Amino acid sequence: MLESSKFNFLVDQHKNRIFNYALYMLRNRMDAEDITQEVMIRTWQNINKFNFNAARAWIMRTTHNLCIDYLRKNQLNFQREIPIDNEQNNYLEDKSNEANPATVVNKKMTGTKIKSAIENLPEKLKSPFVLYELEGFKYKEISKILDVPLNTVKVNLLRARKHLQKELKFYASEQLK
Amino acid sequence: MQANNLNKLNPELIDKIINVAYGDASFFERMIVNWKASRISEVRKVLEEYKATANSVHDVRKEELPEYVVESVRRRIEFENESENLISKIYFALFSKPIFSAAVVSIIALAIISIFIFRQTVEIPKYSKAEIELAQQQLGESIAIVNKVFNKAEQKLDKEILNKRVSKQLNKGLNLVNEYLIGG
Numbered sequence: 009m010l011e012s013s014k015f016n017f018l019v020d021q022h023k024n025r026i027f028n029y030a031l032y033m034l035r036n037r038m039d040a041e042d043i044t045q046e047v048m049i050r051t052w053q054n055i056n057k058f059n060f061n062a063a064r065a066w067i068m069r070t071t072h073n074l075c076i077d078y079l080r081k082n083q084l085n086f087q088r089e090i091p092i093d094n095e096q097n098n099y100l101e102d103k104s105n106e107a108n109p110a111t112v113v114n115k116k117m118t119g120t121k122i123k124s125a126i127e128n129l130p131e132k133l134k135s136p137f138v139l140y141e142l143e144g145f146k147y148k149e150i151s152k153i154l155d156v157p158l159n160t161v162k163v164n165l166l167r168a169r170k171h172l173q174k175e176l177k178f179y180a181s182e183q184l185k
Numbered sequence: 186m187q188a189n190n191l192n193k194l195n196p197e198l199i200d201k202i203i204n205v206a207y208g209d210a211s212f213f214e215r216m217i218v219n220w221k222a223s224r225i226s227e228v229r230k231v232l233e234e235y236k237a238t239a240n241s242v243h244d245v246r247k248e249e250l251p252e253y254v255v256e257s258v259r260r261r262i263e264f265e266n267e268s269e270n271l272i273s274k275i276y277f278a279l280f281s282k283p284i285f286s287a288a289v290v291s292i293i294a295l296a297i298i299s300i301f302i303f304r305q306t307v308e309i310p311k312y313s314k315a316e317i318e319l320a321q322q323q324l325g326e327s328i329a330i331v332n333k334v335f336n337k338a339e340q341k342l343d344k345e346i347l348n349k350r351v352s353k354q355l356n357k358g359l360n361l362v363n364e365y366l367i368g369g
Binding site (some may be wrong): 015019023024026027028031041044045048049052119122123126141142166169170172173176177 | 199200203204207234235238239241242243244245246247248249250251254255257258261262
C-alpha cells in the first residue's frame with residue numbers, strides 16, 4: 009500500500025517532465041511514450057531502493073540514459089518523424105519600434121520554431137539546456153543527472169544558448185527574404 | 186580609440202550578456218552589462234536579442250503525457266503483482282508455519298526412502314546363458330509333442346471316425362428313407 013502511494017505520487021509529479029525530456033531527445037511522440045513507460049516501470053521496480061528525496065534526479069538520470077541508449081541503438085537521424093505539436097502557433101508580439109532588429113526577430117518567432125530549434129541542438133548541448141531552461145533543474149542536479157562535472161554543465165549551457173541564438177537568427181533572416 | 190574599444194564585444198562580455206538575458210547572472214554582472222547597454226548600442230542590441238530568445242524559450246508550452254500511458258503502466262504492475270502474489274501464496278502456505286514445512290519435508294523424505302526400499306526388496310532373478318538355452322530346447326520339444334498329438338487326432342477323426350462310423354450310420358439312415366418313400 010505504501011509503495012503504491014509512493015509510486016503514484018512520483019508518477020504524478022514527474023510524468024510530464026519525463027515525457028517532455030524524452031520528446032526533445034527522441035523527437036518522436038511514440039518513442040517518447042515508450043521511454044516514459046519504461047522509466048515508470050523501473051521506478052516501480054526500485055521504489056524501495058532509492059532515497060525519496062533523491063528520486064527526482066534518479067528518475068531524470070534513468071530517462072536520460074534510456075534516451076541515449078535508444079538513440080544509439082536506433083541511430084536516429086535528425087529528421088523529425090512526427091511533429092511534436094502541429095496545433096501550437098503562438099506569435100510573440102512586440103509593440104516596440106519596427107526598425108529594431110530584436111523586434112523583427114521577436115515578431116517572427118513561433119512556439120513551434122523554438123521547439124524545432126531546441127530539438128536541433130547537438131545532444132550534448134540539448135540535454136543541459138532542456139533540463140535547465142525547460143524543466144527547471146539546478147546546475148548541481150544536472151551534473152548528477154548527466155554524470156558530468158559542474159563546469160561542463162555551465163559551459164555546455166552557454167554554448168547551447170549561443171547555438172540557439174544562431175539558429176533563430178538564421179530562421180529570422182530567412183523569413184525576411 | 187577609446188570609443189572603438191568600448192564598442193568591441195569581446196567573448197567575455199557576450200557571455201555576461203547571455204547570462205543576464207537568461208536571468209542567471211550575478212548582481213555584479215548585471216550591473217556591468219546594464220551600464221554598458223545604456224551607453225553602447227551594440228551591447229544593447231545583443232542583450233535585447235538574447236532576452237527575446239530567452240523569453241520565448243521560457244514561454245514554450247509543455248506537453249502533457251496522455252493518460253493511457255500511465256494506465257497501461259498501472260495495469261502491467263498490477264498483473265505482475267498478482268502473478269507474484271500467487272507464487273508467494275503457495276510458498277507461504279507451504280513454508281510459513283513450522284508444522285507445515287516439517288510435514289512437507291517429512292513427506293518428501295518418506296517418498297525418497299520408500300523408493301529405495303522398494304527397489305531393494307524386488308529381486309529380479311538372473312539366469313545364465315546355458316539355463317536359457319536349455320529352457321528354449323525344452324519348450325521346442327513340448328511344442329513338438331503337442332503338435333504330434335494334434336496331428337494324430339486329426340488323422341483318426343478323418344479316416345476312422347468320420348469315414349467308418351459316422352458316414353456308415355448316415356448311409357443306413359438314408360437307405361431306410363429311400364425304401365420307405367419309393368417302396369410304400
